[in-house]
Amino acid sequence: MEVPYKRVMSLYALFLVYFGMVGMLLSAELQKFNQAAKDDGSLSFLVIGDWGRRGSFNQSEVAFQMGKVGEKLDIDFVVSTGDNFYDNGLTSEQDPTFEESFSKIYTANSLQKQWYSVLGNHDYRGDAEAQLSPFLRKVDSRWLCLRSFVVNAGLAEIFFVDTTPLVDMYFSDPEGHSYDWRGISPRKAYISSLLKDVELALSESSATWKIVVGHHAIRSVGHHGDTKELMEQLLPILKANNVDFYMNGHDHCLEHVSDTSSPIQFLTSGAGSKAWRGDIKGLNGHGVNFFYDGQGFMSVQLTPLEAEIAFYDVLGKVLHRWNKSKLLHSSI
Template sequence: MMDLQVFTLLALLPGLQCLPTSFQNLQQSGRNQTSIRFLAVGDWGGVPYPPYITPVERATAQEMGKAAEKMGADFVLSLGDNFYYTGVDSVDSPRFQETFEHVYTAESLNIPWYVLAGNHDHAGNVQAQIDYSHKSDRWRFPSFYYELNFRIPNTKRTLTIIMLDTVMMCGNSNDFADEQPRGPLNSMDAEQQFAWLQKRMARSKADFLLVAGHYPVWSVSEHGPTQCLLKRLRPLLVKHKATAYLCGHDHNLQYLHESDVGYVVSGAGNFLDPDTRHWHHVPKNTLKFFTGQASTLGGFVHAEVAKDKMTLTFLQAKGTSLYRTVLPRRDIDDEDGDRDMD
């Protein structure tokens, strides 16, 4: 059985330095594996009243289990809005059981879930979600923002995933009153996260560099492009040749490709929204795929990162693939690809 080695560089609370943890081993399947596989799903957070889940969440969870079994999955990226509508109030909230543990029950989903917070989570106690990491074997939420580094098995390639708190960066948004974040609650925290992100991206020699957050950079749906991220994050993604940015927030599946960066919206884990009011607010010809139709029953993304390419497959809860695209390894100067993670 091959081990997938991963170490996590945590962004600790404001004012503290980031310290690396020790290497961890994630157990992979019994094959001689040469890739990392994961699922990405956002906005899966049920409802705050019985039965605490939606039909879309249930259907999506069931199909995630099947996809993880058939296509393989080493972990899940949870892209925010983990608990509707106001997050959780404490680490002992029954919502962790009602909307998470009792829903994603497939053995193939008994893998690490790397979590970040969305705007609805920030309406409650995000620290309680972080603390739940100590109570769950699979819930991994070490800090508001953090970095994950992986070695792709049986290759010299590496994968880095930077998990952001875009609500801390840009501010919360009231989905029922206005669509754009209203500015960070604490500008010092926001600037510290941006500075940390800039440093991490500038130093990265990973063969595949992914950034994940809740708010979209580009989106054609209800919330549209996030102006704060267009101004502050997009230039970093382009400058440092990020492979892709993954997010949720809009309740559908989208893929856009702009300035050699892939933009994945995977927010169909609990609700579906076919809204395309911002269709003309993204650069021409950048939108490659969109669906938010109720007939899909929900959806998520499967990613496979191999030696020289990353394959993204958009899946509907009905059980079929809707769209697939391939992204290349980062073109940063290195002859043999045996790169220093630091």
């Protein structure tokens, strides 16, 4: 029986569309968002992680101080480094935890700016896709959470990376937690695509400041310590593309660690609520500039020539301040 020509072409077209879409899913470029800077081109923002506990464990007190510092610095936006809702993320788009741990906590006028968020491992224990849903942006327009994406803010580009799928232990969790891996499978292809997308985006960036944000630490002396999968797979990409800062949460502390073989600074801001006082790996590691295992947050101020990083405790006291100069090379 002879198959009609038009039918063959229709099947061929469907074949191309299907496999074309699969290819897009496995190698799509990171979605980009534009963020306005100040009139003089400068930027200022706050960084907070590991926070969503309905105001408990000093979350409300940290939020209050964030509001004061945010007003003083006239911040442009807020970055969340993940573990946005404890203990097991959100149950759905309608979960009241979203408003109880976010909208009703960060109420200061200065914090009514865009929040850019990544997922943490605790977020993956719930309905991870609920946090990614545009529905939550209707509930609170500040909220923007995606797996991986880029924020173009003029003199700075911030690359948000979904680090949880890179960590082996979550796929054989000895504590028996379940994770929402929808959109991740097959894992190997997802990770390969993610790393290629991040590498491409970084290589194409001409921003004065390159900042990468993920939930898990690359270097840390806190409870969880270094993340070997990120050291092996992500760190070489950051070094090759002249990244200035890697910012993360996961360890419930504040810390500043310098890389010993590149200019990258590792900045942990995971002290938005419950902290682990005294739970550290030890402070004898090379490059440790600052460590604090109480609650707090971080601020970032950027100009074309300088970056200033500051860490604050639950009372708003500056615990550590650090400046980095940027040498601009003019073309002839």
